[in-house]
Amino acid sequence: MLDRLTGAGHEVTAVVRSDDSRTKVESAGATGLVGDLFDTAWLREQLVAHDAAIHTAAGSDADDQALNTSVVEAAVAAFGGTANPFLLTGGVWTYGSGADLDEDATPNPVPLTSWRVPLEQQLLDSDVRATVIQPGIVYGHGAGIPAMLVGQKSVPGTGDQHWTTVHVDDLADLYVAALESPGGQAYLGVSGDNPAVRELGDAIGPDVEAQGDQATLDALGPFGEALLLDQQASGTKARTDLGWSPSRPPLVDLLREGYPADR
Template sequence: MHVVMTGATGLIGSAVLPRLLERGDRVTALVRSEDAALAVERAGAAAVAIDFGDADAIAAAFAQADGVIHLAAAGDDAEGFDRRVAAAAVRALGGTGRPYVHTGGVWVYGAGDDLTETDPVDPPALTAWRTGIIEALEGADVALTVIHPGIVYGDGGTGIPQLLAQQPRTDDGRLTTLGSGEQHWTTIHVDDLARLYAVVVAAGEGFGPVLGVGGVNPTVAELSAAVAGDAGIATEDPSATEERLGAPFAAALLLDQQASGTKARTIGGWTPTRPTLVEELARGSRD
């Protein structure tokens, strides 16, 4: 299978790429820099430099694929970037039956103690821009899967879980939580998530929305306690979290979300196998 992917050197993509190659897929990674090209070529994939501002170029690259995985992000123009890639996917893959795997995020579903793909979206302001793009894709004739990852971990200490250790400590050394700490986070190990992307694109069909979560939903207090170890934790008022991190980002981090990921387990025999986030954080605090 020839898979064209974006974001091959990012947090998730750098785990997806070896999965595809191990399976024997031919992978073309669309990249923006020479360093990224060298990284994917060393991994065994082909690299194609592309201007992601050029929707025609993106569509031409996608048209060569048996399946496409979009994982890249742009911090300065996230909505415009994603919209161009999605439009290019529709142009290149529309009506062909070839799969397109788009990346969303579990935050678009808002708060809930048993979130599923059929729930209405209720995104915080930070990710509200995603919904229009996804709706446009869902209205097109594309074999579409939108994977909505939970909080991703297992990448060596980057990403959102790293924020927990960066929170201030009290005078007696306790680690401050994000807000009260009572909110749950949906979580997924990056290796498990990578396997999910791989089995979805290999299936050669669209599955619609898929929550990319491992089914373990710890509270932020539990996660912070794993980081803090014997020092313990101290909670704070959510307004203090908002002041420190900014209201939009804090609102997302303070969402109380739980999900089982049942639908994902129906695709290609996928099941999560990696250690939980609490286990990883606790091990890190002891190292």
């Protein structure tokens, strides 16, 4: 993300939690700012001094709602009534299962993400120039949820469910494009490639089997319920409105190659 933003000519300040993290982001061309996103008042003061903000940070499942609420409240206080854009990260899981999901679908979130729906609507209804990006399963560079499958002998659920996917570099391109948009919209950040989980298992190795729904729920709880969603989406709106054109290799191809860290 940082290289995409700086490459597009933006000067970037990244909020980090430690001096070590500050050193890393500064080596990537950004200014590191050690701070606490849960401190709404502090964050508002920082945002007032900036022209735009993108929120991609995530906490644990237990504190994700509090973290996002703090950031949204700070953004509304700092950017309300201005032309400064604010991009919030949501997720496709808020739509539940569907064979052709788009941004007009009625929200049907799993419990893990049910809090996102009113918070995102609160932001879009505010006087902030806000955009909500709702990624699918993010993959690439050996990281993300797919990394948990590598080396395993089973995949979640029956394997018949589909996952919406997006390469992390394509997703970064979407954020940069959305930064220049008028705002007031939600966009699904999905490539249009929706592999069945069984396909992912086959790409990992010949002996990978389906774990089964109940075993997945027993092992992973609410997170497992999200992984059992059967979702397909094209991401047409982001292509049409923002000129986004995802082009990175599909997840199945990268898993078949051992899920390399450099792709």
